[in-house]
Amino acid sequence: MSTVTTEEAEAGFVPKIVAFCCYYCAYSAADLAGSMRLQYPPTIRVIEVPCSGKVDSIIILKAFEEGADGVYVAGCLEGDCHFLKGNFRAKRRVAAVKKILDQVGLGGGRLEMYNLSAAMGTRFAEIALEMTRRIEELGPSPIRPETMAARAKAQGEVNQR
């Protein structure tokens, strides 16, 4: 994950959100959003997956471990999964990982599951905005590499005193 650029640091907190997007819906919706010239925050990092059901719990946790401020999984509308039940599996996994995040103190609110179709370019942009607003409210992840480095530096200064 890249570090915050000077411009970003000057502008304040810019969330880093990982979006796991199903090829058959959200990823195509992202394409459509682009064709429609829709504006949405540059806070999301889209990762194409063959199905939302491909997104395993460990992949979501790894994103957070590496310092993501938020993660969302975007799958097809319920009943429309190309692989029939992938999005239902994703929904259950997201719910399970939310519980884990609550237990470890990061908070399940940083993770969400969305459902949309390939024709919903506008919704894709809405989701990006919605998630960005939510993460902005929650603030930076306490385990962001930058936060960790700042904390280590502050700790070092305290120790020196």
Added chain:
Amino acid sequence: MIVAEPKPIAEVAELIKAGRHVLVVGCGECVTVCQAGGEKEVEILASALRIQWKIEGLTGTIDTQTLVRQCEPEYVVELAKKAKNADIILSLGCGVGVQFIAEAYSDKWVVPGLNTTFGGGMVKAGLWEERCGFCGDCVLHLTGGICPIIRCSKSILNGPCGGSQDGHCEINKEISCAWQLIYDRLKALGRLKLLDVVQPPKNWRTARDGGPRKFVKLEAMIE
């Protein structure tokens, strides 16, 4: 197979609190199948614990390894390299696995990450049910393949008891009366005559009441 359930993360975190180099060890057998302590669950737990440590400002390492089987010394030795650097080993094996690791690495503090619950199987995806009570003297040939020891809440051999209501057990309506199941099955198979034989009190010395058990097969012994 042995069915186990994960301990809550808060409890596990407390168990490894004193350690700075933790090795989370999975098992490729029963607990992989019941999705409690296989390679995937080991990685998930290790990642969750790393996140928690980072939030709490704790430093250290949480490493992982999954063995083919934790209940056999020849696989447990494969842990040697990583175990050397660990001050706490967190086993996601069943109770047997935890003990085999503790015996093999006697200088290490070994803690369990799972609660070993029962001998059972997967009824459908995500649901495991108890089927065997390990009594050491199988009676399934008398009961149409339905175990009265573990599936009857009272483990009675000449049932059902008065608590059997409409095919359900009195302790919980979601539990089927094992003796109703046995009767229905024997009736369907035309073997109700089996129930005419009154079973004598069971010899529980072959079960846990006789102390820890051993199974010896001389021809399998190399030395």
